[in-house]
Amino acid sequence: MSNFARLLKFALIASLGVVSARADDLTIYTDNALDSGWENWSWSTDFNFAATDIVSSGTTSLSATSGAWAAFSLRLSQGTFGGYAGLRFDIAGAQPEIQVYFESTTEGVTSPSIPLTSISNTVTADKFTPILIDFKTLPGSGTSLPSASWDRVNIQALGNGASYHIDNFVFVESIVITPEFLSAEPIGNNIIAVTSKGEVDFSTLSVTLGGKKLQVTGKTSYNPIDTPAKIITYLTLKSNLKPGDLVITAGETTFSYKLPSVSRGSVVTSRNHPINPHVYGINFPTDGNYIKNLGVTIARWGGNAVTAYNPFGGFTNAGNDWYFENRASDSADDWVGWVHDAGADSLLTIPSLDWVSKDATSYSYPQSIYPEQARYDPYNADAGNGQFANGSWVAAPDPSRIYTAWNTSAAKTWLSGLTHKPKLVNIDNEIEIASSTHQDMHPDPISYDEELERVVNFATAAKEALPDVLVAAPSSCSWWFYWTSSIGWDDTNAHNGTDFLPWFLQQMRQHDRKSGKRLLDYLDIHYYFQADTSANDDAAKALRLRSTRSLWDPTYVDESWIGQDPQNHQPKPDTVQLIPRIKSLISQYYPGTKFSIGEWSSNAPEDELTGGLFAADVLGIWGKYGVDSATYWATPGEQSPVGLAYWLYRGYGTYFGDNSAQVTLANPRPDVLGLYAAVGKAGPAFEAATHGKQVLSLVAINKSGNETVAFDLAGVPTGKYFLRHFGAGAGPAKWQSNITISSSSYIVIPPHTAAFLQQQ
Numbered sequence: 001m002s003n004f005a006r007l008l009k010f011a012l013i014a015s016l017g018v019v020s021a022r023a024d025d026l027t028i029y030t031d032n033a034l035d036s037g038w039e040n041w042s043w044s045t046d047f048n049f050a051a052t053d054i055v056s057s058g059t060t061s062l063s064a065t066s067g068a069w070a071a072f073s074l075r076l077s078q079g080t081f082g083g084y085a086g087l088r089f090d091i092a093g094a095q096p097e098i099q100v101y102f103e104s105t106t107e108g109v110t111s112p113s114i115p116l117t118s119i120s121n122t123v124t125a126d127k128f129t130p131i132l133i134d135f136k137t138l139p140g141s142g143t144s145l146p147s148a149s150w151d152r153v154n155i156q157a158l159g160n161g162a163s164y165h166i167d168n169f170v171f172v173e174s175i176v177i178t179p180e181f182l183s184a185e186p187i188g189n190n191i192i193a194v195t196s197k198g199e200v201d202f203s204t205l206s207v208t209l210g211g212k213k214l215q216v217t218g219k220t221s222y223n224p225i226d227t228p229a230k231i232i233t234y235l236t237l238k239s240n241l242k243p244g245d246l247v248i249t250a251g252e253t254t255f256s257y258k259l260p261s262v263s264r265g266s267v268v269t270s271r272n273h274p275i276n277p278h279v280y281g282i283n284f285p286t287d288g289n290y291i292k293n294l295g296v297t298i299a300r301w302g303g304n305a306v307t308a309y310n311p312f313g314g315f316t317n318a319g320n321d322w323y324f325e326n327r328a329s330d331s332a333d334d335w336v337g338w339v340h341d342a343g344a345d346s347l348l349t350i351p352s353l354d355w356v357s358k359d360a361t362s363y364s365y366p367q368s369i370y371p372e373q374a375r376y377d378p379y380n381a382d383a384g385n386g387q388f389a390n391g392s393w394v395a396a397p398d399p400s401r402i403y404t405a406w407n408t409s410a411a412k413t414w415l416s417g418l419t420h421k422p423k424l425v426n427i428d429n430e431i432e433i434a435s436s437t438h439q440d441m442h443p444d445p446i447s448y449d450e451e452l453e454r455v456v457n458f459a460t461a462a463k464e465a466l467p468d469v470l471v472a473a474p475s476s477c478s479w480w481f482y483w484t485s486s487i488g489w490d491d492t493n494a495h496n497g498t499d500f501l502p503w504f505l506q507q508m509r510q511h512d513r514k515s516g517k518r519l520l521d522y523l524d525i526h527y528y529f530q531a532d533t534s535a536n537d538d539a540a541k542a543l544r545l546r547s548t549r550s551l552w553d554p555t556y557v558d559e560s561w562i563g564q565d566p567q568n569h570q571p572k573p574d575t576v577q578l579i580p581r582i583k584s585l586i587s588q589y590y591p592g593t594k595f596s597i598g599e600w601s602s603n604a605p606e607d608e609l610t611g612g613l614f615a616a617d618v619l620g621i622w623g624k625y626g627v628d629s630a631t632y633w634a635t636p637g638e639q640s641p642v643g644l645a646y647w648l649y650r651g652y653g654t655y656f657g658d659n660s661a662q663v664t665l666a667n668p669r670p671d672v673l674g675l676y677a678a679v680g681k682a683g684p685a686f687e688a689a690t691h692g693k694q695v696l697s698l699v700a701i702n703k704s705g706n707e708t709v710a711f712d713l714a715g716v717p718t719g720k721y722f723l724r725h726f727g728a729g730a731g732p733a734k735w736q737s738n739i740t741i742s743s744s745s746y747i748v749i750p751p752h753t754a755a756f757l758q759q760q
């Protein structure tokens with residue numbers, strides 16, 4: 001909305017013809033050539049700097065045609081542009097598939113990529129569309145450009161290449177913010193949360209409920225650090241909210257809500273069970289501050305590339321994710337060290353195939369050896385994807401050209417020599433699909449027997465080297481491979497028709513009984529829900545939010561191929577009911593084994609709000625249904641909606657309680673409301689304020705995009721609460737305040753919002 005308003009403003013200026021740069025602006029291109037001070041660092045891009053077929057102002061525009069992932073790239077020869085207010089340009093083209101990002105060539109830092117689609121979806125070839133990137137509110141995330149010595153700007157084509165014209169390319173010295181009320185939402189008993197930008201006039205704001213004006217008795221404002229272009233103001237109403245039509249008029253804008261009749265329920269804090277702290281995990285947190293800010297409890301070193309991690313040289317191989325290229329890797333030992341220093345536990349993956357990367361530069365399928373491949377790395381034209389145009393694999397390479405041998409003694413040498421010892425280890429990552437992800441070194445499909453043998457051998461080596469370490473395996477990638485192998489159902493049939501996970505549990509139990517020592521501590525799997533939400537329209541968003549039911553609900557028939565053709569030998573195979581199902585397999589086949597989910601994801605675009613609401617729901621579900629460890633794949637941006645879900649439960653030392661408490665609703669509607677309660681200490685941030693007492697925390701997620709929720713929860717004490725929320729009108733940012741709940745009988749959560757309430 002804010003960008004739209006600004007674009008409107010620029011469109012207006014453009015139509016008046018007032019487009020010349022101000023004296024304090026830093027121009028990049030006006031006519032015929034780059035302005036002085038700019039170096040051309042482009043790649044695979046054809047230019048005309050004096051195009052006259054379409055011009056926004058002056059006599060020429062610039063036209064550019066980039067190949068796949070190629071970029072129009074410019075570097076400032078002296079100085080930086082981070083001190084400017086933003087980047088502005090006019091663009092013409094048939095909605096070119098491009099993204100803009102900034103770099104500091106001196107610090108080696110890159111900004112988040114800003115796809116054109118996050119600014120405009122209506123760019124056309126017949127006229128120029130003005131684009132503004134405000135460094136205080138980057139399009140998409142709404143966050144500010146981090147500070148760095150930015151000196152390079154890139155307009156990069158996506159995979160299909162791009163053609164466009166640009167004119168009036170300028171870093172602007174200031175951006176005048178038009179005052180605007182962005183949102184006003186009811187929350188809690190008696191709060192209206194208002195977001196605004198610019199110097200808005202609150203005397204124009206009034207609130208009515210059922211036609212009657214409500215008096216505002218308190219007002220606190222603050223400017224969240226991550227989204228400085230927005231201001232949030234909490235207005236306290238004299239009387240409590242209740243069912244009826246709520247209308248908030250602010251300036252020219254009206255915000256309306258239908259406050260519903262109440263949903264009744266209760267919280268019984270005495271009925272509770274511990275939440276394993278390891279459910280708030282993340283794969284590859286960026287650094288120690290990230291761990292502390294989001295309250296991350298366990299960090300996983302995982303993914304396809306670590307299968308080829310060579311700890312002795314510090315190399316890895318990207319496998320099928322990126323042209324089977326070797327590259328340099330951080331040291332796992334150092335990584336465990338800083339993860340522990342930041343206060344999180346670690347889950348380290350141990351390679352368990354026969355090879356690891358031998359250097360930082362080799363790759364498996366050079367064009368010089370395999371001339372007929374379907375695709376080559378756009379950044380390295382010699383590195384191919386290993387496949388013919390028809391999708392068949394070329395002959396597998398001699399692994400010793402790219403890799404060096406790996407075995408359990410190498411693993412033992414590595415693990416015994418670690419300075420920083422991991423708390424948990426994974427025995428490799430999704431190796432049941434190695435014949436695809438690591439086709440170059442393991443072209444044959446991995447069978448039940450081979451997978452078991454590798455887990456047993458490398459887990460044994462791990463426990464010999466690190467006697468206290470806990471083993472999590474087999475890290476199967478998805479639902480399909482919980483039940484069979486890459487060989488397929490013939491392999492299942494050859495194993496008494498037993499689906500893979502139950503067979504694996506039985507075999508591990510047998511093995512451990514014989515040896516008298518537990519090798520398998522956690523059954524570890526990855527879970528990516530299978531419903532297709534890629535359209536990301538309203539229907540897909542609602543489906544994404546419903547799909548969390550696949551984690552627990554025995555009545556939820558999966559809305560994907562699983563619901564139609566589940567292909568396994570398990571009871572009720574069309575319902576995933578992941579947690580109860582896996583826990584029941586564990587209790588049947590290897591009791592005492594813990595349950596870990598090494599990878600899970602919202603499958604949503606990084607900036608998508610419903611991805612964060614999904615994650616908030618899932619974090620509640622892990623605690624409520626008793627998962628032992630879970631690590632999100634991959635690293636959510638700290639300010640992204642998924643990052644905010646972690647912040648909601650754990651941010652900045654305020655922790656959701658460590659015991660899940662019973663919540664009952666008279667009429668539960670899991671498609672529209674996720675509700676989680678916990679009791680425990682408040683976490684270090686409020687430990688003193690709450691005198692170390694056991695307090696109640698609630699998380700409520702209203703999954704509806706257009707209806708407000710109100711609940712009446714018996715058992716919720718009245719008094720002071722700390723409130724945190726993200727979503728809907730307020731958008732993905734860190735909003736928080738102290739409020740008073742004077743009655744538990746009508747607590748409101750606005751649409752598409754996740755809210756955290758903690759008793760003070």
Ligand SMILES: *[C@@H]1O[C@H](CO)[C@@H](O)[C@H](O)[C@H]1NC(C)=O
Pocket residue numbers: 040041042043044045046047049
């Ligand atoms: C900028 O660099 C690209 C890539 O090297 C090249 O194709 C292009 O001609 C250069 N443009 C100018 C104006 O020098």
Ligand SMILES: *[C@@H]1O[C@H](CO)[C@@H](O)[C@H](O)[C@H]1NC(C)=O
Pocket residue numbers: 372388389390391392
């Ligand atoms: C795919 O193409 C390659 C090279 O042209 C050929 O050798 C191979 O037989 C083809 N595979 C199939 C399944 O058609």
Ligand SMILES: *[C@@H]1O[C@H](CO)[C@@H](O)[C@H](O)[C@H]1NC(C)=O
Pocket residue numbers: 405406407408409410
């Ligand atoms: C294990 O690999 C190392 C090289 O990393 C090799 O020296 C050693 O002989 C191998 N051991 C076995 C038992 O194959």
Ligand SMILES: *[C@@H]1O[C@H](CO)[C@@H](O)[C@H](O)[C@H]1NC(C)=O
Pocket residue numbers: 496497
């Ligand atoms: C084979 O499976 C059946 C049930 O499907 C089970 O009763 C039997 O014990 C299994 N046999 C072995 C050797 O695991």
Ligand SMILES: *[C@@H]1O[C@H](CO)[C@@H](O)[C@H](O)[C@H]1NC(C)=O
Pocket residue numbers: 538539542705706707
């Ligand atoms: C609310 O959104 C849902 C899902 O998009 C839609 O089916 C419903 O019609 C909407 N209701 C209203 C009142 O707009």
Ligand SMILES: *[C@@H]1O[C@H](CO)[C@@H](O)[C@H](O)[C@H]1NC(C)=O
Pocket residue numbers: 689722736737738760
């Ligand atoms: C809420 O109250 C606590 C003390 O209980 C205080 O430290 C904190 O700054 C307050 N937060 C806000 C957003 O007002």
Ligand SMILES: CC(=O)N[C@H]1CO[C@H](CO)[C@@H](O)[C@@H]1O
Pocket residue numbers: 260262263672673702703704705706707708709710711
């Ligand atoms: C508990 C509750 O009231 N939840 C609400 C969340 O939003 C939906 C919108 O569909 C309401 O219908 C629910 O009542």
